[in-house]
Amino acid sequence: MEIDELTPAEARIWRAFARGDYVDFRTGPDDDPADGAAWGPERTVRARVLRTLLLDGPRASGEIPSLDLSGARITGGLHLQYATVELAVRLKNCWFEEVPRLYAARLWEINLSESVLPGLIAHAVRVDGVLRMTRARFTGLVRLAGAEVTGSLYLEGARIDAPDAEGPVLQLNQAALGADLWAPGLRARGPVRLTGASVTGTVHLKDAVLDAPGRTALDAQSLVVGSSVTAGCLDARGTLDFRGARVPGTLELTHARLSCPGGIALRATSCVIGELWLFGDGRIEGALRLRRARIDSLSLDPDLVPDEVYLNDLTYGALVPQHPAERRLQMLERDGDGYVPYSYEQLTAAYRRNGDDDAARRVQLAKLRRHRRTLPWYGRVWGRLQDAAVGYGFRPLRAGAWLLSLLAAGSVVYALAPPPALKPGEAPDFSPVFYTLDLLLPIISFGQETAFAPEGPYQWLSYALVLMGWLLASTVIAGVTRSVSRP
Template sequence: MEINELTEPERQVWEAFPRGGTVDLTAADDRTVRARVLRSLLLAAPEENGEIPALRLRGARVTGELNVHSGLVRCPVSLRDCEFEKTVVLYGAEFRQLTLSGCRMPGLWATTLRVDGVLRLNDCRIPGAVALSGARIAGALFLSRTELGTPAAADDDGADSPERPESPLKLDHATVGEDLRATRLTVYGRARLEGVTVAGLVRLDDARLLNPGGTALHAETLAVGTDLHAMRLRAEGRVNLRGVTVPGQLNLGYARLSNPGGVALRASSSTVSEFWLREVAPIVGAVNLRRARVDMLFAAPEVWPESVRFDSLSYTTLAPALPASERLDVLTRDADGYVPFAYEQLTAAYRHIGDDAAARTVQLAKERRHRTTLPLYGRLWGHLQDVTVGYGFRPMRAAGWLAGLLLLGALAYGLHPPRPLKADEAPGFNAFAYALDLLLPIIDFGQEKAYAPEGGYQWLAYLLIVAGWVLATTFVTGVNRAVTRN
């Protein structure tokens, strides 16, 4: 392009480029710069000896289509607060450093983009899609305070279109060499981050991901080098974190997750060191944490919705520290019904902190829940074990029952001694020993064989014998179960 073909704003940009100077057209009467002028600079950059060329432009209105499809741009590019007439096309292009902060554009098509340094897209307003699928960014990626899509697009269930993209943010299978920082990001529609690899941290604090009735965040198999922070996140629609890997914190503190009638949070098969749900508003919608592995899970009981899936969820520490009775109700909400593993995992968490009493409470609740799945005879036997010895986790109950029956028998037979079978051979009658002889099936004091009660006292003897056998059997069964688990 000849320099005599340029307008005054374009001439300023052309002349500043070889020295890397900045041209600010924010307050200019004429802010128009043709896209083909910028393209010529980027792909056939004029140079001056001893200078480092760079395109630094602020406040321009770029007309036409800026198309650098598969181009190699060797200089840094900074376009700030610019307005683009058409979608910016950077498909397959390679840049050293790229900044498009504060820009307004219909869309950004940058699939398989390569950036040797940092890519900045802060403070942008893009009603269409930002397509960065398969991008390779050696430095950090910034999307803070950017707004993608439109509210109308978030309510549209149709397929992608330039006017209403279903996925305004397409970052799937991209690689980011440092951090992904997107604080206060707003996305109307689906944010796609599946298969993304971020060497540093991901920060989505104060972000708004709005796709009611659909998927707000699709981040399956996202791999993070350190932490994933999404404090005060507002998500309307499903948050899908299945299979994510976070060696540090997955922090959703103070977040609001809502997807009525569907799954609000899915983090199944994920691997997380610390999963924080501190001060999170009660989740609206189901939660699926099946097969997830977490070292520390911070979640108060009131966070969980009425439908959860915890089968094979494993964790070492559960916070905040609460009595077992406050956490047991959550396990009854599992959509899979009775899940033994969930009770065993909660038991292990209490044993890990040395709270054996709470662990026994959880085990007792597990047996009671299991009882509801048994046939009638099994439920009756379970009720008997529960009332007598608490399935072995309350062994002192058996001692109480035995003491009560022993006292009853001693008083009854002390007031009305039974007749001796052989008066000349019978030992002296002892009401306490006689009642103990009836209750304990193993011990023999010689009283039971020497005396024969009559009438109602004979039926009392039968009751004491049967009760003794039942108590002894349930006590041994329950204690054996508890000892085996320990």
């Protein structure tokens, strides 16, 4: 292509290219690239001219060439698939008529910040530097599946508005980023896909809005992050799916608003996470699934826990902040898997690690009461007796209260109506207290029960005291055995 074939705007870019000079067609600070379709020929550039520059543009001795352009209307398709471009490409504040095609291209730095594009096709692209699309606006799919970026991918403040498109509007599945995915304030109308992606640094999604009602707003299955995922104040309409993700640092969802009514708001099953933060003034509408996850520290506000949770085989080291056992137990009662003994054991262990043995005992008592509801009727009856008598071994003083109450009642009755002696000449002096103890305690004998025989209704009272004594002894032994056998 010869320079005399170029328009004045293209000739200006051509001359600046060899020296790496910056070309700015903007007319003022309020120049909005969204109006680019109406820009005139004085700032219109053909995409094939830019392609020629990038692949075989002029060079100047002692200068570093680059394409550094702002405020241009780029017509036609910028097709660089399979190309190798060993220079910086900066097309900022531009308006693109067609979707750029960078499939399997190898580039150095590429900057599309604040530009307006109908989409981007860049599967398997390799960028030996950073890929910057700060505050860019897309009206179609952004395809970066399998992309390899040695530096960071910048999407802060970017807008992707393609709710009716087929497939995720931002595709980063199997992408490999050598630094960070920097996307605070990202707005995506449609699903975002990060399945199988690898991010050496941090994924930043603070203040992002992911709008995909009834679908998966963020598909991050098997995502591997070197540091953390920060998504404070995230607004997600649709499912957040972190199944199988590996986040050694923090998965932060503080003050996040997760909304998927009738579906799953957050799925983090089979994950390995350093710290999961779910607290603040946000909300969770939809189910919370943490099955088989391994979390070192779970920061969970009980007020954020939705009505439907799934916690089977969830393992965590610490549970913060510290709350009374009754507040935490509400979460276990909502488990969609029903009675899950492992969940109660995890909560018990968390309280014990914090030194709160009383809360740990309350959790164990709640576990036994929940288990009782799964038993046949005779098991439920026996369980209720153990619970009433000694609180399944966690309320041992209750046995003493029962014993003293029955002892007092029997002593008063038999003091008012002493039973006759079986052998009047040989019987010891009658003691209503020790006689009642003889009836209540099935092993110890004070010689009163064998010497006196009540008659009529008092005989039925003695039978009742003997029966209550055996029941009380059995429940005490069962409860104490259970309590002692516990670590």
